[in-house]
Each structure stands twice: as C-alpha cells, then as structure tokens.
Amino acid sequence: MEFFERFAIPHPSPMIYASMVAIALVTIAIAVGITYFKKWGYLWSEWLTTTDHKRIGIMYIISALLMLFRGGADAVMMRLQTAVPENAFLDAQHYNEVFTTHGVVMIIFMAMAFIIGLMNFVIPLQIGARDVAFPRLNALSFWLYFAGAMLFNISFVIGGSPDAGWTNYYPLANNEFSPSVGVNYYNWALQISGIGTLMTGINFIVTILKMRAPGMTLMKMPMFVWSGLITNVIIVFAFPVLTIALLMGTFDRQLGTFFFATTDGGMDMMWANLFWIWGHPEVYILILPAFGIYSQIISTFSERNLYGYKSMVASMVLISLLSFLVWLHHFFTMGQGALTNSIFSVTTMAIAVPTGIKIFNWLLTMWKGKIRFTTPMMYSIAFIPLFTIGGVTGVMLGIASADYQYHNTMFLVAHFHNVIIPGVVFAMIAGLIYWWPKMFGFMLNEKIGKWAFWFITVGFCFSFFPMYITGLDGQARRMYTYSESTGFGPLNMLSFFGAGLMAIGFAVLVYNIYYSFRKSPRNIGDDPWNGGRSLEWATHNPVPEYNFAVTPHVISSEALWDQKKRGHQIFRDKIEKIHMPNNTGWPIMVAGLFFVFGFSFIFNIWAGVILSAIAIFGFMGYRSFEKDDGRYISVEEIKETEDKFGGANK
Amino acid sequence: MKFKWIVLTFMITIATVLAGCEPLLVLDPKGPQAETTANVIWISIITMAVIVIVVIAMLVNMLVKYRASKQPVDYEPPHIEGNPIVEGIIVGIPILIVAFLSVVSVMSTYAVEGTPEGYEEQEPLVIYASSSNWKWHFSYPEQDIETVNYLFIPTNQAIEFRLYSHGTISSFWIPQLAGQKYAMADMVNTLNVVAEEPGEYVGRNANFNGEGFAENTFNVTAMPHDEFDTWIEEIHETADPLTEEKFTELLEPGHLGLMTFTGTHQDFKPAPEGENGGHDHGAPKENDTESDSDGNSHDEHSESEETDHSNH
Numbered sequence A: 001m002e003f004f005e006r007f008a009i010p011h012p013s014p015m016i017y018a019s020m021v022a023i024a025l026v027t028i029a030i031a032v033g034i035t036y037f038k039k040w041g042y043l044w045s046e047w048l049t050t051t052d053h054k055r056i057g058i059m060y061i062i063s064a065l066l067m068l069f070r071g072g073a074d075a076v077m078m079r080l081q082t083a084v085p086e087n088a089f090l091d092a093q094h095y096n097e098v099f100t101t102h103g104v105v106m107i108i109f110m111a112m113a114f115i116i117g118l119m120n121f122v123i124p125l126q127i128g129a130r131d132v133a134f135p136r137l138n139a140l141s142f143w144l145y146f147a148g149a150m151l152f153n154i155s156f157v158i159g160g161s162p163d164a165g166w167t168n169y170y171p172l173a174n175n176e177f178s179p180s181v182g183v184n185y186y187n188w189a190l191q192i193s194g195i196g197t198l199m200t201g202i203n204f205i206v207t208i209l210k211m212r213a214p215g216m217t218l219m220k221m222p223m224f225v226w227s228g229l230i231t232n233v234i235i236v237f238a239f240p241v242l243t244i245a246l247l248m249g250t251f252d253r254q255l256g257t258f259f260f261a262t263t264d265g266g267m268d269m270m271w272a273n274l275f276w277i278w279g280h281p282e283v284y285i286l287i288l289p290a291f292g293i294y295s296q297i298i299s300t301f302s303e304r305n306l307y308g309y310k311s312m313v314a315s316m317v318l319i320s321l322l323s324f325l326v327w328l329h330h331f332f333t334m335g336q337g338a339l340t341n342s343i344f345s346v347t348t349m350a351i352a353v354p355t356g357i358k359i360f361n362w363l364l365t366m367w368k369g370k371i372r373f374t375t376p377m378m379y380s381i382a383f384i385p386l387f388t389i390g391g392v393t394g395v396m397l398g399i400a401s402a403d404y405q406y407h408n409t410m411f412l413v414a415h416f417h418n419v420i421i422p423g424v425v426f427a428m429i430a431g432l433i434y435w436w437p438k439m440f441g442f443m444l445n446e447k448i449g450k451w452a453f454w455f456i457t458v459g460f461c462f463s464f465f466p467m468y469i470t471g472l473d474g475q476a477r478r479m480y481t482y483s484e485s486t487g488f489g490p491l492n493m494l495s496f497f498g499a500g501l502m503a504i505g506f507a508v509l510v511y512n513i514y515y516s517f518r519k520s521p522r523n524i525g526d527d528p529w530n531g532g533r534s535l536e537w538a539t540h541n542p543v544p545e546y547n548f549a550v551t552p553h554v555i556s557s558e559a560l561w562d563q564k565k566r567g568h569q570i571f572r573d574k575i576e577k578i579h580m581p582n583n584t585g586w587p588i589m590v591a592g593l594f595f596v597f598g599f600s601f602i603f604n605i606w607a608g609v610i611l612s613a614i615a616i617f618g619f620m621g622y623r624s625f626e627k628d629d630g631r632y633i634s635v636e637e638i639k640e641t642e643d644k645f646g647g648a649n650k
Numbered sequence B: 001m002k003f004k005w006i007v008l009t010f011m012i013t014i015a016t017v018l019a020g021c022e023p024l025l026v027l028d029p030k031g032p033q034a035e036t037t038a039n040v041i042w043i044s045i046i047t048m049a050v051i052v053i054v055v056i057a058m059l060v061n062m063l064v065k066y067r068a069s070k071q072p073v074d075y076e077p078p079h080i081e082g083n084p085i086v087e088g089i090i091v092g093i094p095i096l097i098v099a100f101l102s103v104v105s106v107m108s109t110y111a112v113e114g115t116p117e118g119y120e121e122q123e124p125l126v127i128y129a130s131s132s133n134w135k136w137h138f139s140y141p142e143q144d145i146e147t148v149n150y151l152f153i154p155t156n157q158a159i160e161f162r163l164y165s166h167g168t169i170s171s172f173w174i175p176q177l178a179g180q181k182y183a184m185a186d187m188v189n190t191l192n193v194v195a196e197e198p199g200e201y202v203g204r205n206a207n208f209n210g211e212g213f214a215e216n217t218f219n220v221t222a223m224p225h226d227e228f229d230t231w232i233e234e235i236h237e238t239a240d241p242l243t244e245e246k247f248t249e250l251l252e253p254g255h256l257g258l259m260t261f262t263g264t265h266q267d268f269k270p271a272p273e274g275e276n277g278g279h280d281h282g283a284p285k286e287n288d289t290e291s292d293s294d295g296n297s298h299d300e301h302s303e304s305e306e307t308d309h310s311n312h
Helices: A014-036 A040-048 A053-081 A092-126 A135-153 A182-210 A223-254 A268-302 A309-322 A327-334 A337-350 A352-366 A375-398 A400-406 A410-440 A446-472 A489-519 A559-565 A586-602 A606-625 A635-644 B002-020 B032-065 B084-113 B225-238 B244-251
Strands: A578-580 A631-633 B125-132 B135-140 B145-148 B150-154 B159-165 B170-174 B178-183 B189-193 B199-205 B217-223 B259-262
Touching (some): A040 A053, A053 A135, A053 A489, A092 A182, A092 A223, A092 A410, A182 A223, A223 A309, A268 A327, A268 A352, A268 A375, A309 A352, A327 A337, A327 A400, A327 B178, A337 A375, A337 B084, A352 B032, A352 B084, A375 A400, A375 A410, A375 A446, A375 B084, A400 A410, A400 B032, A400 B084, A410 A446, B125 B150, B125 B178, B135 B150, B145 B225, B178 B189, B225 B259
Antiparallel strands (some): B125 B135, B135 B145, B159 B189
C-alpha cells in the first residue's frame, strides 16, 4: 500500500473527486462508443498511425481545442473565486494550482498546439508540397506533445498539480517550498512536449527551405509561410534553453543538485533568466504565425494584395532578433540597477517599431480595397484596435521605472491577455474558420459564427479592461482573495461577467461546428470564400491525400490570383504517380513510452524509468535499421479522385 | 462602427469608476519616487492614447470608405506595392515616439533608483526589510529595534530599505511611496524611499510565494520626526528583546500579527550582503543564510492570523 500512497492528492476537495469520476466516466464512454461503432480499426489506421500533415494538423487542433476548454474552465474558476471579496469557493492552495495549470495549459498545450496545427495543415499546401520534409518525425512531434499534455492533465487527480505559477520561480519551486510532485509534473510534461516542438521546428525549416513549388522563391512565399519560417527558427534557438532549464530543475528536485538553490553556490535568479530567455521568444513564437494568418485573411477579404510585403518580412525578421534581447524586462525589479534596466527598456520598446509597421501595413491593405465582413475578417478587424491597446500597454510596461509599479499586478495580467487573446486566440479562431472548408469540405455557418465573435470580443473587453484599473489600484496578481476594504470588488465582478460572456462565445463556436456539420452544403468548390489568392485555394475541398494532383507552378505569392487575373497556369504537367509516406505505429508507441518514462520519473519509480528508457532506445535502434521506402499512388487512382471533385485538376 | 461602441463602453466604464472612487493608489503618490513613476505613467498613457486613437480613426475610415457594400459591384481593387515614402513615415513616426519614451524611461529609471532629489545631503535611515513565509521583518539597526508586519517611518527623511528574504523570492511594494523590488535569499537589494506626507499606507509582497501570499501584507505609517523618535523611545521601554530562539520561531511558515522587539536579528542572523552574501564564494561562510523553516507545516496560518491588514 505504501507504494500507492504517493499517488494520493495532497489537497483533495469534493470538486477534484467529482472530476476524477467524470474523467473515468468519459473515458469509459468513449471507449465503449468506439467499440460499439467498431471504429477502432478506422481510428488506428486512418488517424493514430497517420503521417499525413493534414491529419496531424487536425489532431493538433482538436487537442488544442480540448486544452482551450480545460484552461478556460480554470479561468472561469479563477474569475468566479475573485468575483467578490473574501470568497470561499476555492482555498489558497487550490487557487494556486488553478492559475498555474491555466497558464501552462493555455501557453504550452493550447496556443502552441493550435499554431503548430495550423502550420501543419496550411504550410505544405501554401508552398505546393505533398507533405512536410520528415512526415514520420512530424507524427512523433504530435504524439510527444500529446503525451506531455496528457501527463500534465492527469496531475490534478494523481499526485497533485503544480502550484508555483507557470513561471515556476525557484526557490518556491524547490522541494522545500513545493513538496508535492506537482513541479515534477511541470518539468516532465513540458520537457516531453518541448522535445516534440523542437522537432517540429527543424522539420518546418527544412520543409519551407527545400520543398517549395517551382518558381516560389523566398520572396514569393505567402506571408503565413514567412511567419512560419521565422517562428520555427525562433523555436530552434529558444527551446533548447527550456530543455536545459527544466533538466536543471529536475536535477535539483529529484537528484539532489543545487543549480537553483540559494545556498551551496546555486542561484535562484538563474532560473528566472533561463526561463525568460526561452519565455520571451516564446511569445513571438505564438504571435508571428498569428500575424501571418491576419495578413492572409485581411488581404483575402479586402480583395487586395498585402501592402508592403517586403517591410512585413523585414519587420518579422527584426522582431525575431529583438525577441532574444529583451528577456530581462520580465524582472526589472530584481535589482540589476539603472544601467542594465535602461538598456533592456530601450530594446523592449524598440519592438514596437516593427510591430507598428505591421499594423499600418494591414490598415493600408484595406485602403482602396473591397472589404467583406466575413467571420474571419471580423476577428481580424477586431484584432487591430485591441492588439494596438495591448501593444501600447506593453510599451508602458517597457518603461523600467513605471514597471516597478505595474510588475506583478493585474495591469500586467490585463496587458498580456490583451495581446494574447486578440493577437493569438482571435487569429487561431479566424484561421480555423478560414481554412475550415479546406480541412472538412464544408463552411462553418456565418451567422452563428458572428454571434460567437460578438460574445467573445465583448466578453474579452469586460474581462480584461477592468484589470488595468485594479492593477493601478494595487491589486497584485495571483491573490486568491482580497478584503472588501481594498475596493477591488466591483471591477472583479465585471471581469467575471466578461469571462462568462467569453465562455458562452466559445460554447456557441462549438455549437456552430455541430450545426454546420449537420446542415452546411458540401458542394462548395475549390474557392468557397470566392476570393482565395494563395496556392492552398487551388486544390480541392477537402484536400485530397496527395494535396495537388500535379506539381503547381508559381510566379508570385498569390498563385491563384495570378491564375484568375493574369492568365497564369498553375497546373501544366501531366498526372504521374505520386510518392507518399507510409502510415506507421512507431511514433505513437514511442510517445507512449515517453509518457511511461515521464510518469515514472515524476514519482521516482526508477524501475519504470530504466525499462522505458531501454525500450525507447530499442525503438530508435529498430527504426535505424528499418527499410520503409513509402508507397505510390497510381495515376488511375489520382484520376478517379480528381473526377470525383468534378474534373481533373487542369 | 462597433469599435466606437466598444471604446465608448470602455471609456464610460473608466469614467464611472474613476469618478466614483478614490484615486488609484499608484496614481496617488505620497513621495518623490512614486510621484516620478506616476508622472511617467501619465506621460505614457497620453502618448499611447494618441496612437490608439490614430489607429482606430484610420481603421474606421477604411471600414467606412472601402466596405464592399459602398463599392460598385464591378469595382476591382488595384494592386499596390509598398511605397517608400509611406513606409518611411510608418517607420519614422514610431521611431520618434519610441525615442522620446526611451529618454523618459532612462531618466526616470535613474531617478527612482537613486536617492530622491533634494535628499542627497541627508544621511539615510537604514531599515532592513526581510520576508519569510508569509511575514515581513523590519530591522532598524540604528534604533536597535525590530518590528513584524508594520513599519513606522519619519516623513521627509531619506530611507534606504535593504531587502532580502529568508526563503522564497518576494517583492517589497508600497505603491504610494515607490515601485517594488525583489527580496531574495542570496543578495540584498536597495530601495530608496521618502514619504512626504504623514499617513497610513498599504504595503505588500507583490511576488507570488505560496499559500499565504494573499495575506502577505504590512502597514506603513509615516509620521513627523519627533513622533517617530517618541515611538522609538516607547519601544525601548516596553518591548521584549528579540532572541535567536524567538526569531527562529517567527520564521516558521504562517501568518503573524503586528509585533515589536528591541534588538534586531541582524546580530545573530545577518543579511546576505558583503561576506554573508550568497554569492561570496571565496570566503568561508560563518552564517548559513538559509532559513530553517519546514516546508510541510503549511496549515497553521489560519489560527495565528490576528490582524486585519486593510488600510483604506
């Protein structure tokens, strides 16, 4: 029995027990359902073992949506707890776990997965490729991410969730102050999914550099591809820092080292530095693809080419360089003195210049355009003023002296939600709706989509604008409660109201998927928005397995527009047999072993650690000697598919 | 169009809130350091508001003028590449704004990090402020007294807080007097503060440090110099001396009310500065600066919580 005691939760509550039961019931229901409908075989052969970038992208997006609801539930709990002074809905420990998991889930398992999902689906289509450069590695990336996400999400029912904030500062995160296994979960869940992210970074850099369609030079890539390229370069430079920092944390907590200790030559401040050397570029890993998505959508629905293409690219390159030079602004208050703070203050504010260029370029893209208010365009339009507000408050935070007053307050919380929600989340929703017909072959209902938009946008304003005010009034972040005399009550209630509106908005969004799945027409043609400009709109909806029947030819970043308006011929070659990668169960099995490895390590079960490590190396050895040359899709099969879409792709 | 409404709602919300309540703490400074930051905040708010208004105005203009319903059906938008002059303007103006704010930032950062203007001649009063889970210990070495969770300071007197921690990283913050700074276990940070008006101020730890974080507050009372001296004398007459044993007890995780002692813990457990610093790797250490608190005894704070720290 002693062995099992370690899995008990240190701070049980009826809510956690209820969640345990719910998780068990849902798992059983899903398993029974799949068995009843005899879908195990389909699931295994079509999805779990797939190496198709489109299906991997869709699996990323489904996982990200699940995580959005997990993190969203955390958010609503937090706003409910702080809606009135001295609320007793959550106790301090539970609240600490909730805001920690909210941060980690939203950044690592929701936003990262969502942008990687969209990049997976869209980038090969936009560059006219059949898949990514390393399809099997891509599947492994996804399953490692999924293993990490699952590991993190079981923490609250097995052993206890991390409770040291998503920033996980030492010495708070060491054994003395965080004795439960929560921070071990943090270390291993992030480590495992981080390895997957790093592989994605390498995979996409190679894909974009090596697999573009004939004629597509770097300066003729659609803007989303450019943003993807730069993002993945940032990933490759930033993630190794996280890997090492997490490893040092694991050593400190589980193997008795003193890297981040305050004694014996350790230094707690080193964690803060390493964390933010990864953490700040991470912000741009999220926002640059969002910028790419907005560039595509605004251009499509203004029926104009993107204004200032070259300056858009240049500003992204500049942002990526600057993103590595500003990490210290996350702790101006650590006492490094006026000179150091001044330098980082100036580099921080400098990022506003390339970002400003982008805002004006989007505005000038609308200039002389023909603007259609579709749902993706509504999100993009709302993004511009809301993100500007988030951006300028970022500049305010970048003024070091003033940051001494904003730091650790609700003002900061308002700021980063103000950039992440209208910046990243709106972009992901807009991108999902925009490319939805490419994924599934039908459109999402516009009317319901706009209802969701209004709930989410108005809810956002009510949730986060009041926090700027309470922050300036001295409300620190991460307080589970406050006394009535502070006067924070009414504005926090307003935030809770906004959170409620947002929750309704997301529910409407999901309902829209269900509704449109049932009701939307399926014969929508290749260009359902009736204004597609880049290459992905030149193939069918939903996209066939091989993406393009013949290799496309490109003369600008807007291949389809050239075909529509300038008589350019995208497809001119004869149909030939197509080389495609085979499905494989190898990635999901290796990721499963990583899950066992991580879980065992978290609980110091060394036998499990050693056995799973040996098995992982065994799988890698097997892979090294495996011969898998892929397979060919025959010309007849291609012609048959093309005929189904109404004529060969000519 | 809708942005007008959103912005309007926002403005009205702000206006009602600002009109209905006392001024926001950060914008209601009572000392030169907080006044500098409050001024910087106002300058930045105004500059930034101009940018936001310009962007919104441009956006509304584009949406009104170039919406599809306003255009002829056969209107085909032109193909427009970037224009060097336009792009020069959209690069140049942000650079000017950022340059202006950079000057503001650098000057004000040097100002708030240094001794406040007009107090350079004064010998500062040194107070060690150290945090333990979840309390603040204030040592007055010159006066030879120590308090817990409350601070008495003389007005119009330069005060040099030396901040450190007996465990987790915390952040010492009195919004109406100065911005915050971290208190850490392996080094001492210095914060220069002057209070120019007598009164009661809220102070708190702003950096999350575990279960008792929300109640990790302290009271600050600023008073004229003679009252402060009387207070010191009273303490020397009435309070008990702080022993090492007693101090070890105080460091246990939990909450305490307001407490007063004669003597300071600096005598037997000095701050991590100079040869006692956490990064002074050369010399052999005499004192172990790590706290001996026990991470498992988290749940005793409820019974020892005696005071309401609210100050409004």
